[in-house]
Amino acid sequence: MKRISFYSIYTVLLCVLFTSCDVDNYDGPNAKFRGVVIDKTTGKGIQTEQPNGFKIKWTELSWEYQDNIQPEYFWGKIDGSFNWEYAFGYAGSLYEVQPVQGAFVTPEPQQFSLEKGDYPNFTFEVIPFIHIDWEYALEGMELVVKFKATRPEGSTDENFYALSTTRLFISDKTKYVGGMNTGGFINDLSKRIKLNESDLGVEQTVRVELESGKKYYMRVGVQTKNPSNAYNYTEVAEITVP
Known part of the structure; x- marks a missing residue:
């Protein structure tokens, strides 16, 4: 009886195994899509960070189960570009893509x-x-940064987000320097700047003493109280101190 029970269980397991293989034997992803989010004020890819910069929301509108269509999300890159390699292409497909949750007016x-x-x-x-x-500019071993922050026309048409944190971010380890990147900046060198609404359009100057013989990456970031707490950034600059 024990032997019969053993073979019965073994047979059932084999059936389940092969049945599962048949059910899961679908073709894998066979299409991709990519793109870039352009900053209208610069004409270049928007400067952000990865992750925590912005997301790409994409939805398969032609999904056969219309009552259960759910969008998917992935992070955009630090230079505003994005890339997804796990989509399914087929006749009659319909997708929708949109950058969301960034420090910009959602397009x-x-x-x-x-x-x-x-x-x-x-x-x-x-x-x-x-x-x-x-x-x-470098003046000896002192880094001098001058910047001016403004609200572009149209940036407050839908929502006005108050200023939150303004900072000169500096790192000697990674070019992916940013406020939401844990360990992505040197706290002692990354100066906070008190920036009020009345300071917008007014040039600010920050001075930081650096070490000789070291390479640094730095940029200015301004955070508003937007839903994602995302920063607006300058490009990343690389500086080598003689």
Whole structure:
């Protein structure tokens, strides 16, 4: 009886195994999509960080179970670009893609179809909550940074987000320097700047003493009280102190 029971259980397990294999034997992802989010004030990819900079929301609108359509999300990159390699292309497909949860006015989504092997490229132009003009120079071993923050036209049409944190971020370890990157900046060197609404449009100057013979990465970031607490940034600058 024990032997019969053993073989019965073994047979059932084999059936379950092979049945599972049959059910899960679907084709894998066969299409991709990519793009860039352009800062309207600079004409370049918006400067952000990864993760915690902005997300790409994408939805398969042609999903056969219409009552259960759910969007998916992934992080955009530090230079405003994004890339996704796990989509499914098929005849009659309909997708929607949209940058969201960033330090910018959310743009309208774009819809598209995907066939097997497709790799479309999308461009979104956005208005940042804060625009930052800046310049910097080394005076001996002292870094001098001058910047001016402004609210671009159209940045407050939908929501006005008060200023939160303004900081010169400096790192000697990573070029991915930023406020939401844990360990991504040197706290003692990354100066906080008191920036009020009345200071917008007024040039600010920050001075920091650096060490000789070291390489640093730095940029200015201004955070508003937006839902994602995302920063607006300058580009990352690399500085080597003689």
